[in-house]
Amino acid sequence: MKKSNVGRGLVAGLALVGTIAALPAQASACGGEWYPVMETDYRRRGIAMAEKQLEEGKMLDAAATVIRVMPHIKSLKAERSTLVARAQRVLAMATARNGGALPVDAQVPDYAQGTWLGRTADARAENLEWSIVALRGVAETKKSDTAGTTDLAEALATVDSHKAEARTILEKLAEKDLVASPEGYAALARLRQAAGDEKGQQLALKRCEAMSTTPSMCRTNANG
Amino acid sequence: MKHAASALTLLLALYAAACSSKEPSGAQPAAAATSAASAALAPASSVAAAEERPYVHGDAARGADLAKTYECSRCHQGTGLAAVPVELACFGCHVDIDAGKFKGPADKMVKWKQHVQHVMDVPSLDSAGSRFQERWLADFLQRPKDLRPHLAPTMPRLAMPEDDARDLAAYLARDAKPAPAVDLSRADAAHGRELIESKACGACHAMSGAAKLSLQPNAVGPRVAPAITLAPDLALTRERYEAPELVRWLMDPPAIKPGTLMPSFGLSRAEAMDIAAYLLTAELQPIERAVPERLPLLERPVTFDEVNDRVLSKTCRHCHGNPDIAGGDGGPGSTGGFGFPARHLDLSTYTGVASGWVGADGERHSIFNKTSDGTPRLVAALYARQAEEAGVIDPEIRGMPLGMPSLPSEDVQLVATWIAQGRRR
Numbered sequence: 090m091k092k093s094n095v096g097r098g099l100v101a102g103l104a105l106v107g108t109i110a111a112l113p114a115q116a117s118a119c120g121g122e123w124y125p126v127m128e129t130d131y132r133r134r135g136i137a138m139a140e141k142q143l144e145e146g147k148m149l150d151a152a153a154t155v156i157r158v159m160p161h162i163k164s165l166k167a168e169r170s171t172l173v174a175r176a177q178r179v180l181a182m183a184t185a186r187n188g189g190a191l192p193v194d195a196q197v198p199d200y201a202q203g204t205w206l207g208r209t210a211d212a213r214a215e216n217l218e219w220s221i222v223a224l225r226g227v228a229e230t231k232k233s234d235t236a237g238t239t240d241l242a243e244a245l246a247t248v249d250s251h252k253a254e255a256r257t258i259l260e261k262l263a264e265k266d267l268v269a270s271p272e273g274y275a276a277l278a279r280l281r282q283a284a285g286d287e288k289g290q291q292l293a294l295k296r297c298e299a300m301s302t303t304p305s306m307c308r309t310n311a312n313g
Numbered sequence: 314m315k316h317a318a319s320a321l322t323l324l325l326a327l328y329a330a331a332c333s334s335k336e337p338s339g340a341q342p343a344a345a346a347t348s349a350a351s352a353a354l355a356p357a358s359s360v361a362a363a364e365e366r367p368y369v370h371g372d373a374a375r376g377a378d379l380a381k382t383y384e385c386s387r388c389h390q391g392t393g394l395a396a397v398p399v400e401l402a403c404f405g406c407h408v409d410i411d412a413g414k415f416k417g418p419a420d421k422m423v424k425w426k427q428h429v430q431h432v433m434d435v436p437s438l439d440s441a442g443s444r445f446q447e448r449w450l451a452d453f454l455q456r457p458k459d460l461r462p463h464l465a466p467t468m469p470r471l472a473m474p475e476d477d478a479r480d481l482a483a484y485l486a487r488d489a490k491p492a493p494a495v496d497l498s499r500a501d502a503a504h505g506r507e508l509i510e511s512k513a514c515g516a517c518h519a520m521s522g523a524a525k526l527s528l529q530p531n532a533v534g535p536r537v538a539p540a541i542t543l544a545p546d547l548a549l550t551r552e553r554y555e556a557p558e559l560v561r562w563l564m565d566p567p568a569i570k571p572g573t574l575m576p577s578f579g580l581s582r583a584e585a586m587d588i589a590a591y592l593l594t595a596e597l598q599p600i601e602r603a604v605p606e607r608l609p610l611l612e613r614p615v616t617f618d619e620v621n622d623r624v625l626s627k628t629c630r631h632c633h634g635n636p637d638i639a640g641g642d643g644g645p646g647s648t649g650g651f652g653f654p655a656r657h658l659d660l661s662t663y664t665g666v667a668s669g670w671v672g673a674d675g676e677r678h679s680i681f682n683k684t685s686d687g688t689p690r691l692v693a694a695l696y697a698r699q700a701e702e703a704g705v706i707d708p709e710i711r712g713m714p715l716g717m718p719s720l721p722s723e724d725v726q727l728v729a730t731w732i733a734q735g736r737r738r
Contacts (some may be wrong), residue, residue, distance in 0.1 A: 100317065137638070144662075144663070169645060174637070224391070232667060233657070233675070233676070234657070235667070235668040236665065236668045239664070265666070265669075265677065265678070265679055266669075266681055266682065267668065267669050267679050268667070269667040270667065270738075271738060272662075298735075299734065299735020299736065299737065300735055300738055301736060301738060302737060302738050313428055
């Protein structure tokens with residue numbers, strides 16, 4: 090009796106899993122949103138949440154979400170999946186905007202923390218380098234995407250050896266009014282200031298302050 | 314006696330003036346019509362056609378390929394093409410949402426169901442060639458106008474050159490069966506109007522510029538509402554039809570287009586001719602459609618969230634989405650469609666909007682770049698749609714939202730203010 094109940098339960102369970110796996114995910118461009126029939130991939134939800142957190146300026150929350158959802162994110166390649174590209178973008182931006190240090194030990198289990206906490210200068214440098222490499226990879230997956238290019242330039246601007254490249258990218262984007270974020274303009278303001286271009290710095294700060302919901306961010310970032 | 318002579322002279326002068334008046338620009342064509350004057354009963358379309366250079370028919374075989382290129386089947390049935398996948402079937406999607414068949418979160422479906430009510434019906438192209446003038450089809454494909462006053466969407470203004478329009482028109486007319494010739498010179502247009510009233514055509518149709526058709530709803534049932542929605546403005550009949558095809562259609566619509574919502578009224582040939590005479594020659598008052606005035610910028614702060622909630626997420630995102638979260642298809646304005654190349658304009662996020670669009674040169678361009686009158690391009694496109702609805706087409710900029718009713722001026726004002734204030738996130 091027991092065996093047949095277990096057997097029935099197993100069959101029912103397998104049938105349920107099979108049904109869930111077989112249900113077609115109905116995607117459409119309607120509303121530009123993705124609605125799987127049953128959300129079996131928790132990562133999609135997680136990354137979408139992380140993107141929202143990043144947008145809201147909750148850098149550490151965004152980073153923690155990505156690391157928990159994809160603990161091995163450092164070893165993944167953006168060109169393999171748009172989900173990985175999205176995740177790497179969020180984590181890279183959070184890292185760059187926090188100077189390479191992500192104190193997320195309260196939110197991320199030990200095994201996944203790696204160098205993310207950025208407790209040493211080397212760890213922070215490694216994190217920033219990873220951010221730049223990741224954002225280059227993300228930008229490669231979507232050529233001519235100025236949002237990706239703005240992000241990359243913002244990250245480049247955090248490392249001395251990459252600042253010249255950052256400024257070249259941002260100046261080109263600014264010329265065409267394609268700097269995709271206030272943070273991008275804040276980075277440009279910093280770079281112009283470092284080059285002694287005060288007028289240019291003020292123009293970039295003005296753009297940042299007009300675009301940002303927290304204008305104080307522009308000058309805080311600008312002053313380092 | 315003197316007064317009677319003066320009155321007669323005045324009447325004759327007015328009649329002569331009416332017969333020779335030109336069409337007012339941008340308005341419905343006006344033509345003198347009395348049942349007594351045989352010359353006036355010549356269908357305006359035939360007269361106009363004779364004055365134009367001869368129409369050069371297109372290549373129907375090439376038109377078949379073009380029907381796929383321009384993805385006619387995404388909206389229309391009766392194209393002769395295979396049905397498109399559900400992800401590409403715009404109206405099919407809406408019908409499924411309304412019917413509760415679309416699979417998605419329940420709260421979203423409740424919200425979406427309200428939004429799709431006005432975008433569920435679209436005319437079938439079945440037997441288009443047996444009804445409409447091929448020349449008119451070609452012209453309409455290039456310069457679409459609002460044919461159906463009760464239908465919110467209109468034929469979108471696609472990027473279609475003249476030779477494509479001709480070939481596509483030839484394809485749509487491929488199965489045309491010319492109707493027997495008719496002579497409307499002895500038809501009674503006044504009686505035609507009486508028949509239109511007695512058959513309650515006004516229950517579905519409007520006729521812009523004519524004396525208002527009386528509304529006498531004479532039917533109930535599930536086919537009535539879509540029939541009203543899809544009923545074309547009768548004032549445009551003279552552009553679309555030749556007299557023989559019109560008479561044939563009026564006599565037995567389902568025989569020409571099976572499944573049509575236009576019922577058969579059992580009209581005799583004489584009755585159909587009288588109605589045709591009226592439709593083709595009735596005097597139409599010009600309809601002035603003014604372009605709405607531009608509202609001044611708002612004085613309060615506007616953020617992206619507000620613009621997104623009121624405008625971008627409601628309307629724009631359907632065609633300008635992010636392919637990464639929409640199954641690879643960002644819509645015709647993003648990853649391409651309806652014959653448009655991929656322009657990668659993603660209006661679903663702040664950074665997407667700020668990233669602009671990819672031009673024919675392969676380079677990104679900001680949608681905030683100013684046009685020649687200093688208007689940011691995004692705003693100019695919204696104004697251009699308002700102008701299109703008033704019959705004013707800007708060759709430089711395509712009105713948005715494409716094929717949908719223009720945004721209210723208050724929404725355009727909101728977008729313009731947001732941009733002018735620096736595009737706050």
